[in-house]
Amino acid sequence: MAREIVHTDKAPKAIGTYSQAVKVGTTVYISGQIPLVPETMEMVEGDMEVQIRRVFDNLQAVAEAAGGSLQDVAKLNIFLTDLSHFIQLNLVMADYFQKPYPARAAIGVASLPKNATVEMDAVLVLD
Numbered sequence: 001m002a003r004e005i006v007h008t009d010k011a012p013k014a015i016g017t018y019s020q021a022v023k024v025g026t027t028v029y030i031s032g033q034i035p036l037v038p039e040t041m042e043m044v045e046g047d048m049e050v051q052i053r054r055v056f057d058n059l060q061a062v063a064e065a066a067g068g069s070l071q072d073v074a075k076l077n078i079f080l081t082d083l084s085h086f087i088q089l090n091l092v093m094a095d096y097f098q099k100p101y102p103a104r105a106a107i108g109v110a111s112l113p114k115n116a117t118v119e120m121d122a123v124l125v126l127d
Contacts (some may be wrong), residue, residue, distance in 0.1 A: 009067035012036035028066040028124040034116035055101040072124040073102040079119040083108040
């Protein structure tokens with residue numbers, strides 16, 4: 001099965017040796033997104049809610065470039081440097097997803113690229 005590399009200028013460009021996403025058949029693997037502003041490649045300024053929203057916006061942009069949306073997410077992985085933000089994450093996530101919700105993991109980590117406080121990656125399954 002052929003692989004298709006997905007790219008959009010509406011999400012941050014890769015800051016390493018990876019693609020924004022790879023599409024294999026109807027499955028899309030979106031690389032980890034941190035709260036970078038695509039136009040400046042700088043971290044978004046603001047509180048944790050602003051940062052979480054920026055990450056979801058970045059994921060949405062890549063999902064759309066692949067021909068889908070966040071509603072196509074089958075699995076979402078969330079990495080937080082402080083798990084005390086878990087409740088806030090759930091509240092913001094409710095603005096971006098509708099039932100049925102994707103499978104999800106929320107993992108506490110010591111650090112993330114560019115000193116981000118949140119990172120997410122996703123697997124989409126397109127119809």
